Amino acid sequence: MSRGAVVPAHDPERLVDDLAFAAEIGLTHVRFDVVWAAGAPKAGAIHEGVFEALRGAAQQARSLGLAPWFRLLQTDLPHWFEDDGGFTDAATAGRWWPRWVEAVAARLGDVAAGWVPFEAPFAMARRMVPDDPRKHGELVDTLVVAWRDAWRVLGGGGPLVATSLDVAREAPADDSEPALQAARRRDHLRWTTWLGGLYDGVIRIPGRADRPLADLAGACDVVGLALRGDVETALYRAAEMAPPRPLAVTFRPAGRTDGEQAESVTAMWRDVRRAAGDLNVAAVTAATLCDRPPYDGLATADRRLKDSGEAFLAG
Numbered sequence: 001m002s003r004g005a006v007v008p009a010h011d012p013e014r015l016v017d018d019l020a021f022a023a024e025i026g027l028t029h030v031r032f033d034v035v036w037a038a039g040a041p042k043a044g045a046i047h048e049g050v051f052e053a054l055r056g057a058a059q060q061a062r063s064l065g066l067a068p069w070f071r072l073l074q075t076d077l078p079h080w081f082e083d084d085g086g087f088t089d090a091a092t093a094g095r096w097w098p099r100w101v102e103a104v105a106a107r108l109g110d111v112a113a114g115w116v117p118f119e120a121p122f123a124m125a126r127r128m129v130p131d132d133p134r135k136h137g138e139l140v141d142t143l144v145v146a147w148r149d150a151w152r153v154l155g156g157g158g159p160l161v162a163t164s165l166d167v168a169r170e171a172p173a174d175d176s177e178p179a180l181q182a183a184r185r186r187d188h189l190r191w192t193t194w195l196g197g198l199y200d201g202v203i204r205i206p207g208r209a210d211r212p213l214a215d216l217a218g219a220c221d222v223v224g225l226a227l228r229g230d231v232e233t234a235l236y237r238a239a240e241m242a243p244p245r246p247l248a249v250t251f252r253p254a255g256r257t258d259g260e261q262a263e264s265v266t267a268m269w270r271d272v273r274r275a276a277g278d279l280n281v282a283a284v285t286a287a288t289l290c291d292r293p294p295y296d297g298l299a300t301a302d303r304r305l306k307d308s309g310e311a312f313l314a315g
Contacts (some may be wrong), residue, residue: 001272001281003312004029004066005289005298009057016060021303022289023064025313029113030061031069031285034104037078043096051107058111067113069162072104072150075127088128088135090142097146101153112159117150118143119164119250120226122190137205140189144203144213151219162222164250165194167234195223195241217243222282224248228264232271239279246282247275253287253296253308261296262307269315286312 007018009032022030032054039050058068077086085092101117118124121143129136147163154161170187172179185206197203201217204210223242227234227249235247251268253261272281288297298309305313 001276002028002067002283003285003315004031004069004283005286006031006033007289008292009033009054010035012053012056015057017303018289019057019061019064019066021299023066025298025305025309027066027289029067029069029283029285030289031071031116032057033074034070034072034108035074035076036072036081036100037074037076040078040100040103043078043080043084044099046103048107051104054108055111058108062111068111069114069116070104070108070112071116071119071164072101073118075124086128087124087142087146088139090138090145093142093146094149098149098153101150105153109158114160114162114222115150115154116162116164116224117147117154120166121147121194122166122186125189133207137208140193140205141203141208144193144197144216148213148216148219152215155219155221160221161219162224162248163194163198163220164224164226165190165238166226167191167195167238168228169230169233191237191241195238198223199241199243220245222246222248224250224283226250226252227268228252228254230271231268232275235271235275235279235281246280248283248285249281250285250287258296258306258308262311265308265311265315269311272315284315 004027007030009015034054039047041047061068081096087093125136125140125143129139151161167190170183172183188206192204197216198219202210202212223238223245225234225238253264255261255264275281286298288295290297290299290303291301298312299305
């Protein structure tokens, strides 16, 4: 089972030592961010220096035996894209997002081991449209189409394409009917909309008519899950709902202290090992290699392995 971590690539001097450290502790893959706002600072413009640095990072990783993966979308979107509506406007998203994916594929496709087009779409949608169910449903629909568009560019026999879906168990805030309905809607958007859509190609969003979307069915090579809590249950439920693909976990440990996070990592590995007896769990990725505020990593900023890191390597 492959194991790796997310490694920031914006600091070339630090990156060399971070990758050497990743290889030294036995990781097999790393994930870099291709920051859209940096790589395309203006509409229709590409900052080639950003891609040259990422190519260098990928080549350095490969020289150390690490498979480089790239994530194409982050929280900070280009201002010019958001100013024109961003993903809340289907026409804007349909115009600019595929062009960004094509630009990345053209410049990094020959050095990439895999792609994560975007991560945690449920959280992304809630952050963009938190309070309006109708607009929220439209946004989720646009994000599913954006995933399909990325697959059309990236899929088909080259580097692998993996989801990173923020699935989770949803509990109602109380026993009232509105709270129960809200929990069911959240559960549907986390699980059915994405995994069901990838299975049969139909977009299902509460409050909207179901609609088939061409090329959505099977639109990934790896069913990746971004998890914190009950990993075993999530893996089995994903395996039941998703198309038959290898499973992968991106894990951010829970807990305030390193000791608590180490316990969280140990529990994650216990769940993964149990599920792997029945399921094809291909990879586990730690959310961050070294501490990078506001995120805790497997190691300190000066690359001293923490208890949580020891637990990750021991799993």
